[in-house]
Amino acid sequence: MFLKNSWYVAGWSNEIQRSLTQRWIIGEPLVLYRTQAGKVVALTDRCPHRRAALSKGNLIGDTVQCGYHGVTLDCSGACVAIPGQQQIPPSMKVRTYPVVEKWQWIWVWMGDPEAADESLIPxxxxxxxxxxxxxxxxxxxxxxxxxxxxxxxxxxxxxxxxxxxxxxxxxxxxxxxxxxxxxxxxxxxxxxxxxxxxxxxxxxxxxxxxxxxxxxxxxxxxxxxxxxxxxxxxxxxxxxxxxxxxxxxxxxxxxxxxxxxxxxxxxxxxxxxxxxxxxxxxxxxxxxxxxxxxxxxxxxxxxxDSMKAEVGxxxxxxxxxxxxxxxxxxxxxxxxxxx
CATH class of the missing domain: 3.90.380.10 (Naphthalene 1,2-dioxygenase Alpha Subunit; Chain A, domain 1)
Known part of the structure; x- marks a missing residue:
């Protein structure tokens, strides 16, 4: 029983740096990193090609290159390069999550991005x-x-x-x-x-x-x-x-x-x-x-296995x-x- 429209801590501010970090939140895999400008990015940690973990790949500039076949995604989750071909399928992308850095922690909104409200952070x-x-x-x-x-x-x-x-x-x-x-x-x-x-x-x-x-x-x-x-x-x-x-x-x-x-x-x-x-x-x-x-x-x-209710x-x-x-x-x- 998970509340999706909510902020969850993905790590301490000093944990997320210029490297790929995997986190699982409410059963969903995320990959987090900082851009060269210092902004924290959170993407689904599952390559749209063969579902390999993007966090096992490489951070090149501000893009993530899958370590399996080299598919490269930008900060928005959109694919920007596929080795060996020019055409990029529209569905070759992953979800990006709203992120706020506050109170020494990195907060990620796991639900509807349109509903993300920073004032709801505790x-x-x-x-x-x-x-x-x-x-x-x-x-x-x-x-x-x-x-x-x-x-x-x-x-x-x-x-x-x-x-x-x-x-x-x-x-x-x-x-x-x-x-x-x-x-x-x-x-x-x-x-x-x-x-x-x-x-x-x-x-x-x-x-x-x-x-x-x-x-x-x-x-x-x-x-x-x-x-x-x-x-x-x-x-x-x-x-x-x-x-x-x-x-x-x-x-x-x-x-x-x-x-x-x-x-x-x-x-x-x-x-x-x-x-x-x-x-x-x-x-x-x-x-x-x-x-x-x-x-x-x-x-x-x-x-x-008794299914007996707890006694309050x-x-x-x-x-x-x-x-x-x-x-x-x-x-x-x-x-x-x-x-």
Missing amino acids: DFRYNSEPGWVSTGGCIDVKANYQLLTDNLLDLTHETYVHTRTIGTNEIVETPMTQRVEGNEVHVQRIIKNAPPPPLFSRVRKLEGNIDRWQVIRFQPPASVTIDARAYPAGTDDLERGLRWFSVNTITPVDARTSKYYWTITRCFAQDDAEVTKTIHDSIYTTFMEDVEVLEAQQIMIDTD VRADGGSVAARRIVEKLVKQQSTALAS
């Missing part, structure tokens, strides 16, 4: 905002993208999965609130007068109990921002506290594989490289704990709402394509 401004510093990465996950958004919208799992970094008993003991605004889901949990998790203590040397905020925003199909804050208990003193944004967007490769792009962007200790490294390494460890759970979960889903709990509210929004948008997409 607001991840803190990845590039002055006064904030970010660190991040990309993790390949052998699981459906919605298992990742489920995970990010229900943070009660932190109590059990992430005891070494960001988990505490108080998370699961504190109720959350949830609301739906249009096509967005907002989940919030405020934990009062509780011990700080290990990572918070390491990077901010917090002493005594804290008030901890988890403010989550889901934007379809698979982007989740978590505004994480911690203050000395009973205060809103950010000078002695902590605030960062956990910025997450998942690109489905296919129904059972995803690329998980993430950053942690903070407004404290901006020039402290050691803090940056500690946060990066700890959060990477945290996310790899999630990956272990989710990949095992995907196997259990794939091998379950109260903490599922945010993830269920997000799935319903995506399902609604996919149905609208299918109706529009059928008409």
Whole structure:
């Protein structure tokens, strides 16, 4: 169940250079590269001649030459040369995709090009905002993208999965609130007068109990921002506290594989490289704990022939709402394509 009329991250800005890079997005193969002027191009990675992977070919100037028989395509996807013949069939072309470079990432619109709207790219401004510093990465996950958004919208799992970094008993003991605004889901949990998790203590040397905020925003199909804050208990003193944004967007490769792009962007200790490294390494460890759970979960889903429905709990509210929004948008997409 994929939403085509949407922006998906195809890579970090510094990943796409003057070479051919293959990406699979929602089951479709793409080849990406930068022109000599620095513009990012995304084409279908399938030669119209014999369906060889164009990404295995050569970048010549701003054109892509298929490495199998030498068919050459320009930035628009049109064929400009066929070895051994002058005539070029009108159908000798591939699709080109709208591309926007924003918030340190390369975004590709996978649906109707006429519907591509840059304003629909999630607001991840803190990845590039002055006064904030970010660190991040990309993790390949052998699981459906919605298992990742489920995970990010229900943070009660932190109590059990992430005891070494960001988990505490108080998370699961504190109720959350949830609301739906249009096509967005907002989940919030405020934990009062509780011990700080290990990572918070390491990077901010917090002493005594804290008030901890988890403010989550889901934007379809698979982007989740978590505004994480911690203050000395009973205060809103950010000078002695902590605030960062956990910025997450998942690109489905296919129904059972995803690329998980993430950053942690903070407004404290901006020039402290050691803090940056500690946060990066700890959060990477945290996310790899999630990956272990989710990949095992995907196997259990794939091998379950019982067709028995899952049994929901109260903490599922945010993830269920997000799935319903995506399902609604996919149905609208299918109706529009059928008409």
